[in-house]
Amino acid sequence: MINTKQICAIIVAYNPVLTDLIQTIASLKCQLCDVVVVDNSPLEIMELKDAGIEYRWLKGNKGIALAQNIGIEYCVENGYENVIFFDQDSKIPDNFIENMLQFAINNNALISAPVFYDEARGFEYAITHVKKNGLREKLYSHGRKETFTSSVVISSGSLVKTSLFDTIGMMDASLFIDYVDTEWCLRCFDQNHLVYINPNAVMIHSIGNSSFSVFGFCVPVHSAARRYYRVRNAFRLLRYSHVPKLLALREITFCVVHSLILIFHEKDKRNYLKSFISGVWDGIRNVAGENPRTSNIKHK
Numbered sequence: 375m376i377n378t379k380q381i382c383a384i385i386v387a388y389n390p391v392l393t394d395l396i397q398t399i400a401s402l403k404c405q406l407c408d409v410v411v412v413d414n415s416p417l418e419i420m421e422l423k424d425a426g427i428e429y430r431w432l433k434g435n436k437g438i439a440l441a442q443n444i445g446i447e448y449c450v451e452n453g454y455e456n457v458i459f460f461d462q463d464s465k466i467p468d469n470f471i472e473n474m475l476q477f478a479i480n481n482n483a484l485i486s487a488p489v490f491y492d493e494a495r496g497f498e499y500a501i502t503h504v505k506k507n508g509l510r511e512k513l514y515s516h517g518r519k520e521t522f523t524s525s526v527v528i529s530s531g532s533l534v535k536t537s538l539f540d541t542i543g544m545m546d547a548s549l550f551i552d553y554v555d556t557e558w559c560l561r562c563f564d565q566n567h568l569v570y571i572n573p574n575a576v577m578i579h580s581i582g583n584s585s586f587s588v589f590g591f592c593v594p595v596h597s598a599a600r601r602y603y604r605v606r607n608a609f610r611l612l613r614y615s616h617v618p619k620l621l622a623l624r625e626i627t628f629c630v631v632h633s634l635i636l637i638f639h640e641k642d643k644r645n646y647l648k649s650f651i652s653g654v655w656d657g658i659r660n661v662a663g664e665n666p667r668t669s670n671i672k673h674k
Contacts, residue, residue: 477570485535489572
């Protein structure tokens with residue numbers, strides 16, 4: 375049984391589909407998990423003010439990292455032992471919270487995460503373990519029940535002991551969005567904290583607005599504005615001492631190729647090209663925070 379103040383979910387919202395967000399909140403509350411929604415939307419969501427949760431409206435998009443930090447600060451100030459992160463459209467299975475909490479206790483894990491399956495295509499997403507030298511290894515549960523570990527996971531579904539933020543620090547708000555979870559996980563890994571993967575906890579997850587195939591490779595599609603942050607922050611990874619240089623160079627190469635494919639494939643070529651050029655230029659110059667040049671492009 376979950377104890378009071380044992381866990382609080384942090385959901386960062388940005389122009390959510392309200393029915394999906396309310397369903398996510400309801401699922402968490404049914405599992406006795408408290409909820410704080412930190413809202414980056416341009417307009418306040420009045421329906422959430424009386425939803426029996428903590429609702430923080432930021433009066434505009436301040437980025438996922440800053441929003442997560444506001445949620446973390448709320449949880450720490452209110453004495454929660456654990457936080458668990460979710461996206462605004464996360465589909466949370468029954469007993470997921472209790473499953474993750476018990477798993478963390480059994481493994482004495484400061485960070486733990488579930489496995490993910492693609493909703494549309496029905497395959498398990500790889501969990502990418504980054505080694506100290508920067509080489510990557512793709513990990514899968516393959517239906518096994520044994521616990522395994524990784525250096526990096528996405529934030530959605532991940533459970534963290536609040537005490538760890540005192541040691542590692544908060545999310546890096548200068549990144550705004552993209553690579554926020556990667557940078558923080560690698561900061562943990564630099565201090566020998568691994569993520570314990572719970573193969574018995576499964577979440578459904580979809581990456582990107584849509585996708586298409588090129589030579590058998592699945593290419594996810596994000597907005598032009600989102601691509602700016604992906605490219606810029608890939609360059610910024612080079613400046614972190616705890617991020618292996620080989621990994622940063624790999625991400626830069628991948629982001630450049632990915633952006634060029636989108637420029638040729640998508641109809642909105644002008645904005646994709648502008649965002650790509652701005653991302654490269656600002657990444658080289660180490661520009662941080664929000665890019666006002668993309669503020670009029672819809673973020674997804």
